[in-house]
Amino acid sequence: MTEAKNGWRPPEFVTREQCIKDSEDVLSRTDIPIKRSEDIFRVNVLGMDWDLGMVVYEPEDPERIPHGADSKKAGFFLLHGGSGDFKGIERHSKLLAAKFGFKVMAGTFPGRFYFPDASRDWPDDTIHADGTVRAPIWQQGEVITPDQYEVVKDASMRNRYGTRTLARAKPESQFWFRMAGWPAAFEAGMIEANRRHFPEPEFSVYSQGHSTGGPFICMLSQRIPNMAGVCATEHSPFGYLSMGRDEWGGDMGKIAGYDKIEKQGKARTDPFNELYIRTWRDLARYQGPEALGQEGPKALMRLPAIMEDILDAWQNVKSRPQFKAEYVVTHAISGSLAEAARVSAARLKMNKDETEALVQRFVGYSRELSGPNVKPVPPFLFEISKDSRDHSQEVYEEVIMPGFRKMNPTPKIALTRFGAGVHSFWKAEKDLPVGIVPSVLKSWNDAVTGGYFAG
Numbered sequence: 001m002t003e004a005k006n007g008w009r010p011p012e013f014v015t016r017e018q019c020i021k022d023s024e025d026v027l028s029r030t031d032i033p034i035k036r037s038e039d040i041f042r043v044n045v046l047g048m049d050w051d052l053g054m055v056v057y058e059p060e061d062p063e064r065i066p067h068g069a070d071s072k073k074a075g076f077f078l079l080h081g082g083s084g085d086f087k088g089i090e091r092h093s094k095l096l097a098a099k100f101g102f103k104v105m106a107g108t109f110p111g112r113f114y115f116p117d118a119s120r121d122w123p124d125d126t127i128h129a130d131g132t133v134r135a136p137i138w139q140q141g142e143v144i145t146p147d148q149y150e151v152v153k154d155a156s157m158r159n160r161y162g163t164r165t166l167a168r169a170k171p172e173s174q175f176w177f178r179m180a181g182w183p184a185a186f187e188a189g190m191i192e193a194n195r196r197h198f199p200e201p202e203f204s205v206y207s208q209g210h211s212t213g214g215p216f217i218c219m220l221s222q223r224i225p226n227m228a229g230v231c232a233t234e235h236s237p238f239g240y241l242s243m244g245r246d247e248w249g250g251d252m253g254k255i256a257g258y259d260k261i262e263k264q265g266k267a268r269t270d271p272f273n274e275l276y277i278r279t280w281r282d283l284a285r286y287q288g289p290e291a292l293g294q295e296g297p298k299a300l301m302r303l304p305a306i307m308e309d310i311l312d313a314w315q316n317v318k319s320r321p322q323f324k325a326e327y328v329v330t331h332a333i334s335g336s337l338a339e340a341a342r343v344s345a346a347r348l349k350m351n352k353d354e355t356e357a358l359v360q361r362f363v364g365y366s367r368e369l370s371g372p373n374v375k376p377v378p379p380f381l382f383e384i385s386k387d388s389r390d391h392s393q394e395v396y397e398e399v400i401m402p403g404f405r406k407m408n409p410t411p412k413i414a415l416t417r418f419g420a421g422v423h424s425f426w427k428a429e430k431d432l433p434v435g436i437v438p439s440v441l442k443s444w445n446d447a448v449t450g451g452y453f454a455g
Contacts (some may be wrong), residue, residue, distance in 0.1 A: 007069060007451020009414075010381055010443065016419040019439045020431045026438035031098040032076045036445040039196065040115070042139075042255075043188050046344045047280060048177070051140050052187040053113030053120075058103040059398050066101050068204050069451035070228065071392050075198040076104045076444075077190075081234075083278050083324040085112045087120065089210065091426055092428045100445045105197050110185045111136025111178070121319035126165075126277050133167050134323055138178050138185070148173035149275075157258030162281035167323075169273040179273045180343035183329060185328045186216065187223065194224045204228040206448055208235060211423065215239045215330045222375045229453030231444045233383040234391055239332035239366030240409045241403045266332040272340035278322040280314035286389050290388050290422050293387035332366035341365055344380045368407055379412035379453045380404065383443065385421030385436060393417055414452075416443065 014022075020170035028143040059065055069075040076096055080088040086106035086110060093104045095181045115137055126134045131151060143278045157164065168173040209217035214235035221227050270276075273328040287310055291299035299306065328336040341362040345355035368377050382400070384391045385426045396415055404413050420429065421436035428435055447453060 001055075007454065008449075010416045010447065010452065011122065011449075012416065012438055014416060014418045014443075016386075017434050019418060019420045022439040022442050023432055023434070023436075026099050026442060027434070029099050032064050032101050034058060034094070034097045035060050039193070040113070041192070041196070043185065043192055044090070045185045045188045046181045047348050048181055048185075049139050050110050050189060051113070051115065051138070052110055052183075052185075052189040052193065052243050053086070053115070054197070055090075055093070055108075056104070056197060057097040057106070058407050059097065059101050062103075063102050064101040064444075066449060068206075068228070069454035070204055072204040072226075072228075073202055074102055074448050075203045075205050076231075077107065077198070077207045077224075078104060078330050079107045079190075079207070079213035079217055080109075081209065081213045081260055082282070083112075083276075083322045084214075084320050085109070085114075085120070087320060088140040091434060092093070092441060095434075095437060096441055096444075100441065102445075103197070105193065106311075107190060107193060109321075109326070110182050110189060111138045112323075113137070114321075115140045122321060123319075125318050126279060126322045131164065133275075134321070134380050135167065135175070135275070136178070136321075136323065138182065142174070144175045144178070148175035151241060151292050152274075153206045160285060162279075163285070164281075165277040165279065167270075167277060170274070171273075173388040176273055177343065177347055179275065179325060180340040180347075183337070183340065183362060184344070185217070190216075190220055191223055194220075194227070198226065200226045204453075206231055206444065206453065208233055208444075210234055211236055212324070212330055213324050215242070215366065216326070216374050218368070218377075219329070221378050222369045222430070225375065227378060229378050229447070229449065230380045231383070232380050232442050232445075234385060234425055235382070236330060236390070237400050237403065239330050241400055244332050268333055270327040270331075270333055270336060272325075272328055272336040272343075274325070275326040276327075278324060280310055282319070282322075283310045283313050286423060289389040290387050300323060324353050329365050334366070337362040337365065348441045370408060376409050377404070377407055377411040380414075381443070382415045382448050382453060383418065383440060384415070384420050385423060385425050387421065388423040412452075 034057055037056050042049055042051050065073050068414050078089045078093055085108040089106050093106045096104045097100045097130055114122050132146045149169050152166040154164040154166055169179045194205055206229050207217045208231045215238055218238045221230055338359045343360040345358050373389045418436050426437045
């Protein structure tokens with residue numbers, strides 16, 4: 001499976017026992033003194049101001065930052081998944097800095113950084129007592145008011161999600177225009193953030209996007225000039241490689257033909273103006289398959305206890321953003337991306353050629369760039385957990401890896417499987433207090449310093 005030809009070679013499989021050893025090794029290392037800082041900045045994109053917040057963790061002594069095999073300082077740009085923010089990746093951001101010395105920037109999607117409070121915790125719950133919902137903050141001081149959206153209850157995917165709550169932006173509202181323009185704000189904002197913290201030619205950037213963050217790191221991998229490699233742990237691929245599959249299905253899916261059901265997922269058709277409001281149900285849709293994989297069907301016999309755990313866990317995570325609009329990119333919903341571009345173009349009174357160029361730009365977010373004078377897709381190190389709900393070995397071998405091999409030029413790729421862990425690979429389990437994170441970070445360090453990304 002491994003396709004590395006030079007330097008450090010990724011293992012095909014890391015046993016649970018090795019994960020435990022790696023955990024004991026990494027967590028027992030003396031911490032490098034680190035500092036934490038926030039960087040809040042504004043970009044103007046498509047005629048609108050957008051505020052973004054990044055959090056940076058780095059050694060107090062910059063001389064402690066390691067150099068990669070290319071002799072440049074190594075920086076990590078991490079992006080959360082689902083509907084989170086920088087706090088979802090805070091633990092391994094700190095570990096990367098304190099145990100290995102890397103400078104780490106934890107990004108947050110536009111709209112999800114909670115500017116009003118220094119804790120950055122979102123107040124209340126995602127669905128308020130009066131039926132209104134939590135909404136993004138794309139610019140400090142701007143409020144998306146309830147008159148700008150319609151709350152919709154959607155039961156069309158109830159077996160997977162339960163009843164979904166959507167905030168559907170009304171045409172010509174500020175919410176409507178923000179929902180149309182945020183992908184371009186993401187692109188410009190993340191490029192600017194990397195320029196600010198990982199300047200060329202001092203740094204090479206290595207990146208990881210958890211789950212939903214993965215397709216966006218894929219997109220940025222060719223747009224950030226010094227991004228030298230992607231540590232794709234539980235990291236979804238370019239959107240077009242996910243098209244037609246609602247989720248990927250993990251190894252536990254092999255029980256009772258579950259994998260066959262997962263692989264037959266229908267293509268998503270989410271409109272650009274629908275914001276998905278998450279609830280405890282989104283924890284349940286992960287906990288169910290994870291319990292199935294770890295315990296087998298007998299897990300259903302303790303369903304009340306599992307539900308109690310889910311409801312308790314929601315109380316701990318509802319202070320994260322918990323809303324989501326990224327399906328248009330992560331599942332390559334080209335029609336919705338094109339419509340979003342046309343809405344922005346009409347607002348800006350673009351001519352026909354300018355409008356078509358913006359449409360192509362938006363649709364292009366879901367696949368690799370190609371052609372002359374285009375930066376090639378850098379090396380990818382794919383890694384998957386044992387009981388991942390969303391990532392199975394089969395789909396990597398049948399879809400993702402072949403998809404990358406068809407790219408021109410073909411990037412270096414490899415796949416490592418871990419004998420422990422779940423999709424949220426920092427989730428604790430027996431003998432693994434922070435999940436498989438120590439093993440994962442050790443592999444990232446070895447790949448950067450051992451020459452995998454330089455070959």
